[in-house]
Amino acid sequence: MDILTRSRTKSPWLLHYSCGSCNGCDIEILAALTPLYDVERFGIVNMGNPKHADVLLVTGPANWRNYRVLRNIYDQMPEPKLVVVVGVCGSTGGVFDKCPNTLGGIDTVIPVDVYIPGCAARPEAIIDGVVLALGKLEAYGT
Amino acid sequence: MAEVLIRLLILLPIVTGSICLVVRKSEVRAGIVYLTAIFLIVSSIVLAQQWSLPLKYYAGPTSKWIVLVLSMVMLAYIVFVAAVDIRRRGVTLHSVLTIVVALAAAIPVAVFQFALAPEVPLVANPALYVDHFSLLRGILISVTCPLICVYAIRYMKNHEEHLTHLGELKRTRQPRFFFYMLVLIGAMNGVAFSDNLLWLAFFWGLTTLCAYALIRHDETPEAIAGAFRTLWICLIGNVGFSAAIILSWYSPLNTISLGALVSNGAVGYPVLLLPFALLCVAGITKAGQIPFHGWGIKAALVSPAPVHAILYPFMTTGVFIVLYVSPGFVGTQFATFLAIFGAASSLSLGLIAISQRGSISILVCSAISNLALIIVCAGIGTPLALTAGVMLVIFLTISMILLYLCAGVIEQHVRSNDVEDMEGLARKQPLLTGITMTAILSLLVAPFGILLSKWAAIQAAAVIGIWSSLVLALLMLSIGAATVFWAKWLGRILCQTPTSESARLEPFVPHYHGVLLTLVGFAVLSSVFIAPLYNAAIVPIIVGAGYDPILAFTTEAWFLRATGGVFAGWPIFIVVAIVLLIPFATMKVRPEATRPAFMCGENVEIGSDEFVAVGDERTPLMTGGFYIEGLLGEQRLDRFVIPAGVVLLGILFAMVAL
Amino acid sequence: MSSGWIIASVIIAVIVVPLVAGLLSGIDRKLTAHMQGRIGPPIIQPFYDIIKLLGKKPMVAGQAQLVFAWAFVGLTVTAVVLLALRQDLVLTLLVFFFGSVCLPLGALSVKSPYSQYGGHRELLQLLALEPILLLSAIPVSLKVGSFLIADIFAHGQPLLPSLWITFAVLLIPVALVMRKSPFDIAGSEHAHQELVRGVLTEYSGPYLALVEVGHWYAKIFVLSILGLFWVVGSLWWLSVIIALGGWFIVLIVDNVTSRLTWSWMVKFAWGCGITLITLNSVLIHLGWM
Numbered sequence A: 001m002d003i004l005t006r007s008r009t010k011s012p013w014l015l016h017y018s019c020g021s022c023n024g025c026d027i028e029i030l031a032a033l034t035p036l037y038d039v040e041r042f043g044i045v046n047m048g049n050p051k052h053a054d055v056l057l058v059t060g061p062a063n064w065r066n067y068r069v070l071r072n073i074y075d076q077m078p079e080p081k082l083v084v085v086v087g088v089c090g091s092t093g094g095v096f097d098k099c100p101n102t103l104g105g106i107d108t109v110i111p112v113d114v115y116i117p118g119c120a121a122r123p124e125a126i127i128d129g130v131v132l133a134l135g136k137l138e139a140y141g142t
Numbered sequence B: 001m002a003e004v005l006i007r008l009l010i011l012l013p014i015v016t017g018s019i020c021l022v023v024r025k026s027e028v029r030a031g032i033v034y035l036t037a038i039f040l041i042v043s044s045i046v047l048a049q050q051w052s053l054p055l056k057y058y059a060g061p062t063s064k065w066i067v068l069v070l071s072m073v074m075l076a077y078i079v080f081v082a083a084v085d086i087r088r089r090g091v092t093l094h095s096v097l098t099i100v101v102a103l104a105a106a107i108p109v110a111v112f113q114f115a116l117a118p119e120v121p122l123v124a125n126p127a128l129y130v131d132h133f134s135l136l137r138g139i140l141i142s143v144t145c146p147l148i149c150v151y152a153i154r155y156m157k158n159h160e161e162h163l164t165h166l167g168e169l170k171r172t173r174q175p176r177f178f179f180y181m182l183v184l185i186g187a188m189n190g191v192a193f194s195d196n197l198l199w200l201a202f203f204w205g206l207t208t209l210c211a212y213a214l215i216r217h218d219e220t221p222e223a224i225a226g227a228f229r230t231l232w233i234c235l236i237g238n239v240g241f242s243a244a245i246i247l248s249w250y251s252p253l254n255t256i257s258l259g260a261l262v263s264n265g266a267v268g269y270p271v272l273l274l275p276f277a278l279l280c281v282a283g284i285t286k287a288g289q290i291p292f293h294g295w296g297i298k299a300a301l302v303s304p305a306p307v308h309a310i311l312y313p314f315m316t317t318g319v320f321i322v323l324y325v326s327p328g329f330v331g332t333q334f335a336t337f338l339a340i341f342g343a344a345s346s347l348s349l350g351l352i353a354i355s356q357r358g359s360i361s362i363l364v365c366s367a368i369s370n371l372a373l374i375i376v377c378a379g380i381g382t383p384l385a386l387t388a389g390v391m392l393v394i395f396l397t398i399s400m401i402l403l404y405l406c407a408g409v410i411e412q413h414v415r416s417n418d419v420e421d422m423e424g425l426a427r428k429q430p431l432l433t434g435i436t437m438t439a440i441l442s443l444l445v446a447p448f449g450i451l452l453s454k455w456a457a458i459q460a461a462a463v464i465g466i467w468s469s470l471v472l473a474l475l476m477l478s479i480g481a482a483t484v485f486w487a488k489w490l491g492r493i494l495c496q497t498p499t500s501e502s503a504r505l506e507p508f509v510p511h512y513h514g515v516l517l518t519l520v521g522f523a524v525l526s527s528v529f530i531a532p533l534y535n536a537a538i539v540p541i542i543v544g545a546g547y548d549p550i551l552a553f554t555t556e557a558w559f560l561r562a563t564g565g566v567f568a569g570w571p572i573f574i575v576v577a578i579v580l581l582i583p584f585a586t587m588k589v590r591p592e593a594t595r596p597a598f599m600c601g602e603n604v605e606i607g608s609d610e611f612v613a614v615g616d617e618r619t620p621l622m623t624g625g626f627y628i629e630g631l632l633g634e635q636r637l638d639r640f641v642i643p644a645g646v647v648l649l650g651i652l653f654a655m656v657a658l
Numbered sequence C: 001m002s003s004g005w006i007i008a009s010v011i012i013a014v015i016v017v018p019l020v021a022g023l024l025s026g027i028d029r030k031l032t033a034h035m036q037g038r039i040g041p042p043i044i045q046p047f048y049d050i051i052k053l054l055g056k057k058p059m060v061a062g063q064a065q066l067v068f069a070w071a072f073v074g075l076t077v078t079a080v081v082l083l084a085l086r087q088d089l090v091l092t093l094l095v096f097f098f099g100s101v102c103l104p105l106g107a108l109s110v111k112s113p114y115s116q117y118g119g120h121r122e123l124l125q126l127l128a129l130e131p132i133l134l135l136s137a138i139p140v141s142l143k144v145g146s147f148l149i150a151d152i153f154a155h156g157q158p159l160l161p162s163l164w165i166t167f168a169v170l171l172i173p174v175a176l177v178m179r180k181s182p183f184d185i186a187g188s189e190h191a192h193q194e195l196v197r198g199v200l201t202e203y204s205g206p207y208l209a210l211v212e213v214g215h216w217y218a219k220i221f222v223l224s225i226l227g228l229f230w231v232v233g234s235l236w237w238l239s240v241i242i243a244l245g246g247w248f249i250v251l252i253v254d255n256v257t258s259r260l261t262w263s264w265m266v267k268f269a270w271g272c273g274i275t276l277i278t279l280n281s282v283l284i285h286l287g288w289m
């Protein structure tokens, strides 16, 4: 693995965006970021700014109210970037499926790399999902 | 030849100014201004080659009466103006004070000369005495001020068109305007070259009168009030002069020659300390130092930009005198406290500047704050400090005038002088922004001349004993404050919404951009070539003051080497060119790489500064600067600054008495 | 100074400094993690971060932003080089300030709410930092008799015993430059998110890396100033220890305090810092220190 790819996989900075989830998965994400799990071991740092982030963690279903914001945030992330959907409602619509205000899964708005199942997804699963997504960076090249 | 030119530097602007007063056609007036400007600049260049200094010019015995009568007429005119104002607008504090101060300035000299001792041969001293320092000062005035006048030709035309459009102006006031501008140039040259205190006092008062007339140029109630405030405060200086004339005549020296007073000094003749202190107070009032800073800040709100630009050298006249006489009181306790006074004044105005929103107000505060540094240098009094002071006079004159003129162009463009309204100037006027940025940087960062001078002042202050700790602490704080208000302003004009369109240069206006670029050239070149400039222009001044220039700087590979440090200027200029100038000229931003600012995903589109707010409403983003008015507002700070200024002045006079 | 030595100093200043600074911030993160009962990232984590950022696609919000990022790095490197060449201390500091003011200027050149806020706060940090750093040169020069850093080396006596007050005050600018609590008001190093990332908000990818590297130089610059308080002959490691000691104190303070307001910061720096350094100078003048 060349040094650039290695650095990319060693330093994923996260951005968390909630599309209007029930907040269950949001809480689990924050749990995963607590010292208990110490994700900084993997170089993971939580960012508040898409311009600095490498991995976008999205919870909740895509919906008419804020798909525009989701797309804008995605556009503001510099390449290479990854999208990880946390929870079933973001993956497919989940419990919100067929609601008139939703569009379905996040992949109806932006491309998604990894889907983490669970309602809510467990912190361990979230960490695993992020690490799994990093594998895709090897294909990105320089 | 040189003597003729020196006299012409004083007289010619006064004569051509008077012609402007009667000329009705604006083209002819502009022509006269151009010719005067060319003459002044060319004769400055000729005089710069003049090495056989000092030049002395003795006036005949009748000249004493001419000057005396002129002074009395001038002061009577001031009283008359104030009386007219009282008739028109009723009794105001400022006009009453004007009358009181003018009488206080006139009566002692009148009694002394006409009644007590008419036989005193005051003309035994040279009327004009041109040494290297006064010549440098004269050249600075005669090069920069004509540029202001050239700029003003265009500026006043636009200004009056705007006022006529608003219906506030019936008949052009430009003849009067150029009259006072040109007379002010002549009078300032007169202050620079005069040696006889009687002449000096006359020119000193004449500059005040011109400044008064220029400030009230727009004839709004605020302008008139501001003008009277300026008038009485700056006339305090003439009271000081009158007292100084009498005191120094009755001193053992029996002279009213400034040069003789300075060369004899207060160490040998302690009685001279009081005249020196009075001259310093004259300088302090004119330079708008605490506790008199109110006139500068109030005047900043009311008059057109060229007036402010020329008020800068006017204020410098004040500190020039302080610096000029400083070798006379070096080594006294008075000098030490003068340094402390200057440092306190510098810090106070630096802090007030942080809370100012008007560009001219910021400039006035920073001008006073920087001029205070020259007073600090005068107080320190070592050869190095004198060098620092002279350098500050040179560099500040160029950069401050440049920035005042920039502020004027910006003001005409955005129709406001509020710094907040200048947001995004970088997009609309890239050239002007570049000029303004250079001007601000020349005041803000090393290795430009002003920071070089501050560096020299720090080096000089460090060795003057225990009080230096206080002076330096205040000095450093004022440098810190300057960073904030300059960077804040610069930040506002640079601030722009990310867009993929590239900006286009605005049309080149010779009267504006030509003058501004000339001054930018002066500012940059004088800073880069400071070593040869120092050797050519400043070393003779140090020698003239009776010091060994080795104690100031030696130049080695164009580095300035003081006893305690080395200023490696030009290598840093190369770095600045590489990291700032070249990237600005060459770096291009690819349109597809441009992204809008981060606004939590609520952006409307690229190139727009709106965001989607409540109810999907498109709402413009508004950004602004910090002004910290609660902590550093002028009113609030004045509660401390004015008493502090009064107390410090009191201490200064206590030092004289000791 | 021979020309060989000059070239060596410049190379050390330009190339070795960022390596050391990167490691130092790696150790910083590791130590902080341990203090919080975590394992923390590998020590070379900062280099991973920088290389990753350099490999990202450039994304910009305006030309001025980029130019000022360059200027920030270039001038900060120049300040470090001047320090390595043992030039005048005040001049070196002034150049350092020129670099430091470029960062907020870059931030203020973008019309972005967070960037503007961060830029203004950065200016307030400078307001607190500049006077202290500049003033600290005064007691040093009183002791050494000159502002030249070379003369501090030639002085032959450690400065710390007589200048410990100044040294203690200098920890304020060190904490400010390192963006540590209680002063971290402008850059939000530790994901204090009300500012997003303050001055850094609009920088991304390679330009963020650039600014970050400039920041490394700045850290080493202020730490080296601390190191100047104990330079005696060939015992250069003593000055390293002194600098690291200061760094460690700042680290501890960071972990036991929370961020305070800017007005507190400025008042503390001016009220306490300036007074104490002035006191130090006065004591030297009186011959008591």
Ligand code: SF4
Residues within 6 Å of the ligand: A021, A022, A023, A024, A025, A026, A059, A060, A086, A087, A088, A089, A090, A094, A095, A118, A119, A120, A121
């Ligand atoms: S997946 Fe379940 S727990 Fe998670 S946000 Fe959706 S509804 Fe809530």
